[in-house]
Amino acid sequence: MPRFPSFRNGRFVLNLLQMKKYNSQALLEQLQADIRQLVLIANKLKSEDPGVLLEQPAPGKWNVVQVLEHLNSYGRYYIPAIEKSLQEIKPATEMFKPGFIGDYFTKMLSPSEKGTVKYKMKAPKDHRPSPHLDHQPVLKTFLEQQQALLELLEKAKTKNIGRIRTPITLSRFIKLKLGDTFRFLIAHEQRHFIQISNTMAQVKKTGTFSLAL
């Protein structure tokens, strides 16, 4: 994930000032819908030729299975962390106001409206998967994690996603509001699904690979 553009970047500062409030239920519903879209695409990947899923699009670039495993590595941290934070007894509120850092992370990671990745980043060492992975268990884990996230989002509907906080992977001293943790985690997944779609197009040499229906 990290290596973020500097705060001095004018457009970002501007973006940051426009922090929007969300209806908590509607936000959680939207995030669930976003995950379900990824589950659909991942199910379609299951029927792709394993050779295609494991082919490097270019030297130094990840294959599709590596991208998924990269996402799994975050799931392995965040799913238990979110589970734990949801044990807190803080009842739901109608509105959710993103935190400063959480909103910044989410906006950094979110694909643009056109469905392109805005800023390139480099993954931290512990989140760089080996190119020699077995596609089946990686896809299986990915799908299981998405079902777990859907459940956690459901549970979160009864909790205060602005008051409950979860520590992030970069530093356990930085805690994000639970609503933001979900937002940036899912934005991160969406970002990498654009990468997957580009990678598929490259290895299949089709120019475009539509993962949508």
Add this chain to the structure above:
Amino acid sequence: MADIDQLRQFITTAFALKGEELEQLLNIWQPFECKRKTILTTAGETERYLYFVLEGVQRGFYIGDDKKEATIVFMYAPSFSGIADSFLTQTPSNYFLESLTSCRFLRTTWKQIDELMGHYPEIRKMVLVLTSFILKGLLQRQVELQCFSAEEKFKTLLHRSPHLLQLIPHKYLASYLGIDPATFSKLLGSVRLS
């Protein structure tokens, strides 16, 4: 007509429910809307909701591991929607539920339906009657899929639900009938509806 009255009408036409039972049953619904192409339920997820469709069309579909996708059911107003088997058994769905157009629903949860069924024998009976008719429809469809020619399937569909042709992309209708999309468009050009 108010949304809830559409539901009231639908229920009372299908089953003679009245009084306290009917009021209790109408009490558990919340409005819900979604954009087109929204996945409402995924394979692997347990169906939490029963929807009553006020506007829009949805499809239930299956994705196999061999690039095969099959549309198994369409749902539209005024009728219930959701992945029925997963909802009733509360086990993970094998199917996806997706909106084909923007949709408006009333929806309720399994928990609420289950509670009402525990309290009111009449509601339990109503659920049984409704699911029995679904079963009847499914067995009839099974026969059509296995015994009918492509042309017969096409004619039966158009006879039963002619409006689907305008509502639903033809590739999904072809998949629903288990016929080739090319065959479907040929039939569309040649079959005369009487």
